[in-house]
Amino acid sequence: MATAAEASAAGAFVPVPFRVADRRRETADTWTLALAPVGGGFAVAPGQFVMVWAFGVGEVPISVSGPPERPGECVVLTVRDVGAVTHAICTSEPGAVLGLRGPLGNSWPVEAAEGGDVVVVAGGIGLAPLRPVILHTLARRSQFGAVSVLYGARTPLDLLYTDELSRWSDELAVEVTVDAADTSWAGRVGVVPKLLEQAEFRPEVASAFVCGPEVMIHFTVEALRERGLPDERIFLSLERDMRCGVGLCGHCQLGPTLICRDGPVYTQAQVARFTEVREL
Amino acid sequence: MAQNRSTGVERVDVTAVVEPSALDDLIGVLRRRGFRVLGPTVRDGAIVYDELESAAELPVGWTDRQEAGTYRLERREDDARFGYAVGPHSWKQFLFPARLRLWRARADGGEPMVEEEPLDETPLAFIGVRACELNAIAIQDKVFTGGKFVDRDYAARRRGIFVVAVNCGEPAGTCFCVSMDSGPRVEQGYDLALTEVLDGEHRFLVEAGSAAGEEVLAELSSRPAEVADRAAATAVTDSAAERMGRSMESFGLRELLADNLEHPRWDEVAERCLTCGNCTMVCPTCFCTSVEDTTDLTGQETARTRVWDTCFSLDYSYIHGGSVRTSARSRYRQWLTHKLGTWHDQFDTSGCVGCGRCITWCPVGIDITDEVAALRGEETDDATAA
Amino acid sequence: MQQQLDEILTQVPFFGGMGEAEIALIAGCGRNVHFDAGETIFRQGDPADNFFVVRHGTVAVGNFVPPRGELVIETLEAGDLLGWSWLFPPYRSHFDARALSPVRATQFDGACLRDKCAADPAFGYDLMSRFAQVLIERLQWTRLRLLDIYGDGR
Numbered sequence: 068m069a070t071a072a073e074a075s076a077a078g079a080f081v082p083v084p085f086r087v088a089d090r091r092r093e094t095a096d097t098w099t100l101a102l103a104p105v106g107g108g109f110a111v112a113p114g115q116f117v118m119v120w121a122f123g124v125g126e127v128p129i130s131v132s133g134p135p136e137r138p139g140e141c142v143v144l145t146v147r148d149v150g151a152v153t154h155a156i157c158t159s160e161p162g163a164v165l166g167l168r169g170p171l172g173n174s175w176p177v178e179a180a181e182g183g184d185v186v187v188v189a190g191g192i193g194l195a196p197l198r199p200v201i202l203h204t205l206a207r208r209s210q211f212g213a214v215s216v217l218y219g220a221r222t223p224l225d226l227l228y229t230d231e232l233s234r235w236s237d238e239l240a241v242e243v244t245v246d247a248a249d250t251s252w253a254g255r256v257g258v259v260p261k262l263l264e265q266a267e268f269r270p271e272v273a274s275a276f277v278c279g280p281e282v283m284i285h286f287t288v289e290a291l292r293e294r295g296l297p298d299e300r301i302f303l304s305l306e307r308d309m310r311c312g313v314g315l316c317g318h319c320q321l322g323p324t325l326i327c328r329d330g331p332v333y334t335q336a337q338v339a340r341f342t343e344v345r346e347l
Numbered sequence: 348m349a350q351n352r353s354t355g356v357e358r359v360d361v362t363a364v365v366e367p368s369a370l371d372d373l374i375g376v377l378r379r380r381g382f383r384v385l386g387p388t389v390r391d392g393a394i395v396y397d398e399l400e401s402a403a404e405l406p407v408g409w410t411d412r413q414e415a416g417t418y419r420l421e422r423r424e425d426d427a428r429f430g431y432a433v434g435p436h437s438w439k440q441f442l443f444p445a446r447l448r449l450w451r452a453r454a455d456g457g458e459p460m461v462e463e464e465p466l467d468e469t470p471l472a473f474i475g476v477r478a479c480e481l482n483a484i485a486i487q488d489k490v491f492t493g494g495k496f497v498d499r500d501y502a503a504r505r506r507g508i509f510v511v512a513v514n515c516g517e518p519a520g521t522c523f524c525v526s527m528d529s530g531p532r533v534e535q536g537y538d539l540a541l542t543e544v545l546d547g548e549h550r551f552l553v554e555a556g557s558a559a560g561e562e563v564l565a566e567l568s569s570r571p572a573e574v575a576d577r578a579a580a581t582a583v584t585d586s587a588a589e590r591m592g593r594s595m596e597s598f599g600l601r602e603l604l605a606d607n608l609e610h611p612r613w614d615e616v617a618e619r620c621l622t623c624g625n626c627t628m629v630c631p632t633c634f635c636t637s638v639e640d641t642t643d644l645t646g647q648e649t650a651r652t653r654v655w656d657t658c659f660s661l662d663y664s665y666i667h668g669g670s671v672r673t674s675a676r677s678r679y680r681q682w683l684t685h686k687l688g689t690w691h692d693q694f695d696t697s698g699c700v701g702c703g704r705c706i707t708w709c710p711v712g713i714d715i716t717d718e719v720a721a722l723r724g725e726e727t728d729d730a731t732a733a
Numbered sequence: 734m735q736q737q738l739d740e741i742l743t744q745v746p747f748f749g750g751m752g753e754a755e756i757a758l759i760a761g762c763g764r765n766v767h768f769d770a771g772e773t774i775f776r777q778g779d780p781a782d783n784f785f786v787v788r789h790g791t792v793a794v795g796n797f798v799p800p801r802g803e804l805v806i807e808t809l810e811a812g813d814l815l816g817w818s819w820l821f822p823p824y825r826s827h828f829d830a831r832a833l834s835p836v837r838a839t840q841f842d843g844a845c846l847r848d849k850c851a852a853d854p855a856f857g858y859d860l861m862s863r864f865a866q867v868l869i870e871r872l873q874w875t876r877l878r879l880l881d882i883y884g885d886g887r
Contacts, residue, residue: 079496081450084458105458122452122459123642123649149667164458191883221883246878248805253833256793256805258874265810280882308666310637313496316656317635318663320685323605323692328495344608346677 079313082120082166083109087159088141093227096148097192098157099132101141102165108139112174113199114304114332118312119144120166121155128309128327129156130196131170142167145195145227171312172331175276175302177203181210183272186296188287189218190259190279194227196304196331200276201235208238213273215240215266219259219283223252240267259283263290270295278304281342288335298336305331305338322347361555363569364576367428369551370474371402373511376566377472382509385441386474387434392420394434396441399474406431413519413592413703416712429475429543432519433702437631438473438480439487442504449500449638451650459649466503476512476537478530479522479700483631485536489694490634509559512537516545516583520592521703523716527597529700531587539564542580552580593703595716596723597687600697603722604688608680612721617676619711624657626705626713627682632690632698635663658682683718738763741839745786746812747863755856762845768832774815781818781826782843787811790836794828807875808833814867819843 085102092098111117111134120126127150133143148157159165177200185204189197204214216235220226222245235241242262244255255262260283275291277284284303291301307319307326314328322341324330341347377384378400386399389406399405411431412419423430452459476484484505491501515524515531524530533540538560542552552572555561627633637656642649656663659678664671672678690698699715706714738760742748748756766785768774775781777796785792787809794815795805806828809815815838818826824843850857 080499081461081463122454123640123646125640126638147667153667166459166461219883221881225883244808246881246883249801250793250795250803250805252805254808255791255810256808258877260877261874282877282880282882286877306666307671308664310656314494315491315496315498315634316637317658318637318656320681320689320693322684323689325693346672346674347608347681 079168079171082118082126082168084164085142085167087161087163087165090159090161093145094225096157097145097225097227098148099143099145099227100156100159100165101133101143102167103141104139105164108135108142109170111135111142111170113177113203114175114196115170115172116196116312116331117142117144117167117169117171118309119146119152119156120168121152121159122164122166124155125152126166126168127152127156128171128312130304130331132195132198133202134199145192145198147192168312172327173329175200175304175332176274180274181207182212183274184212184268185214186263186266186268186273186275186291187214187216187218188259188263188275188277188279188291189216190283190287191220191225192227193277193279193283193304194218196278197276198228201239205235205238212269213240213267214238215242215268217242217244217259217262217266219244219246219262219279221246223248223254242266258286260286260290263287263294266294268294274300274302276302276304285342298339299334301335303333303335303338305333305342361561361564362572362577363553363564363567364572365551365553365567365569367426367549367551368402369567369569370405370428372567373563374399374402374474376563377509380470380563382470382472384472384474385438386511387429387431389420393418394420394431396434396436396438396473402428405429405475410517411519413521413707414712415521415706415714416709418707425545426549427517427543427545429513429541430517430545432515432517432522433477433480433704435629435704435708437629437702437704438476438484439631439634441471441473442484442508443487443491443501443634445655447500447653449651449653451648454647454649466500468503468507470507470509471504472509472511474511476510476533477515477524477702478512478533479524479527479702480631481510481512481533481536482527482529482700483702486632486694486696486698486700487634489696490632493694509563510537510539510556512540512556514540514542514580514584515587516543518587518590518592519703519707521706521714522591522701523593523595523703524701525588525591526593526595526716527697527699527701532584542583544576544579544583546579550576552576593706593714593716595701595719597697597699600687600719601689601691603719604684607722608684610722612718613676613680615721616679616713616718617674619713620675620679621711622659622675622678623710624659625708625710627657627659628655629704629708630686631700631702631704632686633657658685683715687715687719738765738839741765741788745788745839747786747814747867751859755859758849758853758856759841759846759860762849763839763841766838766840768836768838770832770834770836772832772836774830774832774836775826776829777826779826781816781824783840784814784816784819784843785838785840787813787815788837788839790838791833792836792838793831793833795831796828803829807871814864817864817868819847820864 084105088103089101111131116128116130118126119129129144132145148154309319310316312327319326384399387394388404394406405428408423408426410423450463452461491498512533537556540554635656639652686698792809793805794807
């Protein structure tokens, strides 16, 4: 298997074939695919993304939600069907071939967070790019203190990884909430940022990893700051339109930064100035 | 001895004087050496860049009158070959084509086989490159080849170019290269630099900027440059520097723009801006692109083409659910703050070379020198509304 | 019993910072209650002359929306306030409240508290300020959900 550096140079411009090995429906419009490399494959760090190509349709950036741990292992992607390309990806049956360019972007600083507490805050499909962080804390559980996963979705039917959520709660503090539900849901109804009031972590040694709609990120950051977490230890994954994924097409700019090249992971300290400016 | 950036070879100070007829020989020499020669020519009421077969195709005796939203050609009283500034074209169309097929793929029943397009390494010779344009090329070098991922197509086209630069003698009404420290005199990146002298004896001072330039110069009939020739050439560019149509205080632009993202001026310019994107098309440093995936009728063959894009389009910032920048205000702000401000953060250089094209070719005459002055809180010449 | 309630109330964040005398005033209107899992606490339309501070367990606040059935708008946990309709006439509940788990709460008599607020305006102002703060926060979270941020706005 090529190192991330070698692969990034070669596989950055031309899609490399991956075969759909498994396809699982998560919600009405979201599927999780496991893609097996046809050739050598590549390593992916938590938080990195790939440009996913559907033959003849186009390409979109998708965060990797399950990085391959050993050579030849699958790249796992959770994709929401919102347009022509994602529709083609979501309807790809096992055996179909998709093209991947990557891995691209930077990664969640999970190693640096070892020795402290971790708060993972996810909204909607934002849980997908955070799943590698959760898997990392589980794999190296003893290196971390308190680990909380605070996850919100629109309704119970929109929750991702439902079977894993209950398994994760064996070792981590997992709190799930939805915006609205009927009485078949016996869990929480309310917003994600509210969960931070009671979440168990020590602000002086905690790192927060946040991903979701920008509005939710905004309120979550406020709630984290209220708990005393400094902006340097609040990590966000941001999203903008991407066409090339390699810093050459200009589309993913947010003020001075190119999200595909300098991100998608940033600290709140780095981007606070720009995320608050409307339509920047 | 300075480094010549176009070839990386040490520069020798070889200077000569040639007559206007030598330009025809120059084009001939370059074509015989296998170069595709590109240079200025008159077409459709403008001076554009296209393939040249002889010096007769140059804009002999033409000049341009440029103002905000205005471009006209006028006859000169002499036979100057380069008596004008810059037109709507820039050299980026040759180094960074507007449409470029990247690769093709066939769905051979299973795995699609992706076949990259071969790189175009046709040697190109550019005749008439201005200082602002050389700086623009140097800026695009940083964008396309200075980062982690290198654009190999750009690098291949760029590698073999032969540059015949021209020191400006006739700045236009929208020129402000002096403010951006990028002209009117060429400093680097050329193989030959010409200065056209029209003081009674129509001649060109030729300076070689590389070994390749020296070789080509040796094939032209020339005489050694005398002190008077050098003085005359210097006078041409000195005079040009004093006749800039506009100026822009460029110090501290990065901070000025970063600190004024909610300035009321953005609302004001938004009322005029049509978001047509002309400025991005004519700007020699704008580099944004998009990609198009197309298939043939059978659906078995597909190709990806890279195309020029503009940050002024609604589609430019589209993510699921909508575009991040829908208002004209936000799109104009994006363009200007990038060009003059965040370009520094991203590429360690300004994105503007003061060529004035964006001012000339804006249909409503928006003038970025005015916009910057307004952001600085200075008096502006707001007589530019269409 | 009263003294126990006083001590319990000093632990509730909503009453944080209140003086002993004020706590005693409030405790005088309160009593501890408990509900089994699934038990209805109040229904939409019921006379509402109480509010509750949840001390343990989860309460679901919702409405019956035909034809979709009973929908849950919000779940409340330890420390949360339940019930506003006692503040102003007509003193009728607008929502259903049901215990999702065994719930221990302190119930406060609305009429009793309204009388005490009228008799001691300074105390009344302090109590109303605390309610206003909680209401504002609830409204903010409700508005956030109204934005339907996980959807595409379609």
